[in-house]
Every structure is written in structure tokens, then in C-alpha cells.
Amino acid sequence: MSDNLFDLSGEIAVVIGGTGVLGGALAEGLAKAGAAIAVLGRSRERGEACARRIKEASGHAKFFEADALSVESLAAAHREVLSSLGQPTILINAAGGNDPKVTVTSERPFEKITADDWRSGFDLNLIGGALLPCQEFGAAMAQRGRGSIINIASVAAHFPLSRVVAYSAAKAAVLNLTQFLAREWAARGVRVNSLTPGFFPAEQNRRLLFHDDGTLTERARSILGHTPMARFGEPNELIGAAVFLASAKASSFVTGIDLKVDGGFLAQTI
Ligand SMILES: NC(=O)c1ccc[n+]([C@@H]2O[C@H](COP(=O)([O-])OP(=O)(O)OC[C@H]3O[C@@H](n4cnc5c(N)ncnc54)[C@H](OP(=O)(O)O)[C@@H]3O)[C@@H](O)[C@H]2O)c1
Numbered sequence: 001m002s003d004n005l006f007d008l009s010g011e012i013a014v015v016i017g018g019t020g021v022l023g024g025a026l027a028e029g030l031a032k033a034g035a036a037i038a039v040l041g042r043s044r045e046r047g048e049a050c051a052r053r054i055k056e057a058s059g060h061a062k063f064f065e066a067d068a069l070s071v072e073s074l075a076a077a078h079r080e081v082l083s084s085l086g087q088p089t090i091l092i093n094a095a096g097g098n099d100p101k102v103t104v105t106s107e108r109p110f111e112k113i114t115a116d117d118w119r120s121g122f123d124l125n126l127i128g129g130a131l132l133p134c135q136e137f138g139a140a141m142a143q144r145g146r147g148s149i150i151n152i153a154s155v156a157a158h159f160p161l162s163r164v165v166a167y168s169a170a171k172a173a174v175l176n177l178t179q180f181l182a183r184e185w186a187a188r189g190v191r192v193n194s195l196t197p198g199f200f201p202a203e204q205n206r207r208l209l210f211h212d213d214g215t216l217t218e219r220a221r222s223i224l225g226h227t228p229m230a231r232f233g234e235p236n237e238l239i240g241a242a243v244f245l246a247s248a249k250a251s252s253f254v255t256g257i258d259l260k261v262d263g264g265f266l267a268q269t270i
Pocket residue numbers: 016017018019020021022023040041042043044046066067068069093094095096097098124128129152153154155196197198199200201202203204205
């Protein structure tokens with residue numbers, strides 16, 4: 001066995017939302033560290049492209065179609081992963097994002113955000129974004145006595161960001177669930193942590209950050225003005241933190257923490 005703290009050889013990582021920008025980068029990063037990757041998501045095209053990139057870089061990966069909001073779909077994907085890759089030891093919950101429909105605007109103030117809008121924000125970011133996958137994959141890890149779960153939170157989980165009200169509340173709940181499960185499963189060999197990315201341009205936040213002509217929105221300028229490093233993150237800048245949390249050797253006594261990769265966003269006051 002390698003004594004490299006960051007070697008994930010022999011691990012099997014399920015990356016839900018591996019079809020997206022951050023999940024895809026994390027899938028590729030964990031594969032480079034040696035893990036076999038199950039890329040899960042709804043988009044076959046983007047999921048297979050992610051698995052292909054991993055294989056082209058000499059890694060091991062396969063795409064499994066799954067809807068994180070459906071218990072049956074997650075269970076079916078889990079059965080397929082077990083029969084074609086083996087027993088998952090790492091779970092990354094990277095499905096989620098902000099839906100412009102549930103964002104406060106001048107035409108749509110807070111009081112007009114309906115309960116259904118709130119439910120859709122919580123469904124995607126808490127129920128599908130963490131809860132159901134933890135029940136499906138995490139509980140099986142706890143039964144086998146070994147695993148590492150990484151929930152993708154957000155700076156919005158720590159302080160409610162303007163406008164993205166349901167998203168912020170749902171991500172705050174992800175932090176809370178992470179701590180709950182860290183305590184619940186510590187004695188059963190499963191570590192549960194979260195990763196808070198700062199601002200990384202991706203599909204789900206493109207309209208908040210950029211005008212159609214590619215110039216920065218006022219919000220994007222305000223974000224950069226509040227980020228000590230004065231830039232957006234690059235998706236591959238999340239990989240080191242994720243490999244650390246995933247590795248049973250590097251972070252064996254670490255559970256229930258939130259690791260921030262945000263260019264200092266949450267450290268800045270005035
Ligand atoms: N980008 C940022 O600045 C930033 C900052 C903080 C936190 N985050 C969080 O990071 C995570 C990844 O977001 P991203 O920025 O990489 O956005 P993205 O590229 O839009 O990826 C989001 C992924 O979520 C998946 N997804 C949505 N609904 C799903 C469902 N029902 N079942 C399965 N997968 C589903 C989508 O996959 P399919 O379409 O294939 O289903 C998509 O690939 C999210 O939790 C987001 O909130 C992002």
C-alpha cells in the first residue's frame with residue numbers, strides 16, 4: 001500500500017453532478033489521484049464526455065444516468081455502480097445550483113417568492129444535492145464501515161447572499177446536515193465534510209455573472225471587489241481540497257468540517 005497521503009488508488013468515487021463544471025473537475029481530479037469514478041447526472045452527453053476525458057488521461061471512469069431527486073433513480077444507479085465498478089468509498093455531492101426563477105429581483109421581491117419556489121431551491125440543493133445521495137450511498141458505506149462524503153456547500157451557506165434567498169437557506173441546511181451526519185456516522189467509519197467554493201463561473205451562475213456580450217455584471221464586479229484575491233476561482237483549484245477530504249490517509253481524523261476554497265471571500269469584512 002502506498003504511503004502517499006493523497007493516493008486514492010483502490011477507491012471508488014461516486015460524483016453526482018459530475019456532468020457539471022465543478023463536479024466534472026472534481027471527478028477528473030480524483031481520477032488523477034487514482035480513484036475509479038462513477039460520474040452521475042442526468043445529462044448523458046456531458047456525463048459520457050467527462051468519463052471520456054478521464055479515460056483519455058489514463059484514468060478509470062464510467063457514466064451512470066441518475067436523477068438526484070429520485071430515490072428510485074439513485075438506487076438503480078447504485079446497483080449499476082456496484083455491478084460494474086464495485087463498492088463506493090467516496091461520495092461527492094455536486095448536484096445543485098441557483099435557479100434564476102427563485103432569485104429575488106426588483107420585479108420579484110422576497111414576498112413574491114412562493115412556497116413552491118422555495119421548495120424547488122430546497123429540492124435541488126438539499127434533498128437531491130445532499131440528503132437522498134447520503135441515504136443511498138452514504139448509508140451503504142456506514143454499513144460497510146468505511147467512506148468519505150463531501151457535500152458541496154457555498155459561501156451563501158455562511159452568510160445569506162443578496163437575491164439568492166432560497167439557495168442560501170438550502171446551502172446553510174447542507175452545512176447543518178453535514179455536521180449531523182458527521183456525528184451520526186463517525187463511529188461507523190464514514191467521515192462527512194463539506195467544501196465551500198467561492199465564485200467559479202459555471203452554467204448555473206452564468207447569467208448572474210456575465211452579460212450576453214461576456215462583460216461582467218454589476219454583481220460580478222461586486223463579488224470580485226469583495227474577494228481578496230480579486231478573481232474568480234478555476235474549477236481545478238478545488239481538487240486539492242477534495243482529494244484531502246476524500247483520502248482516508250490524509251484526513252483520517254477530520255469530520256464535520258467545512259473547507260473553504262474562496263480566494264478569501266469569507267475572510268473579508270471591510
Ligand atoms: N460555480 C460556483 O461558483 C459555485 C459556488 C458555490 C457552490 N457551487 C455549487 O457547486 C455545485 C456544482 O455547481 P456548478 O457551479 O458546477 O454548476 P453546473 O455546471 O450547473 O453543475 C450543476 C450540476 O448539477 C446537476 N444536477 C442538477 N439537477 C440534478 C438532478 N436532479 N440530478 C442529478 N444532477 C443534477 C447537473 O447535472 P445534469 O444536468 O446532468 O443533471 C449539473 O451538471 C452546486 O451544488 C453549486 O451550488 C458552485
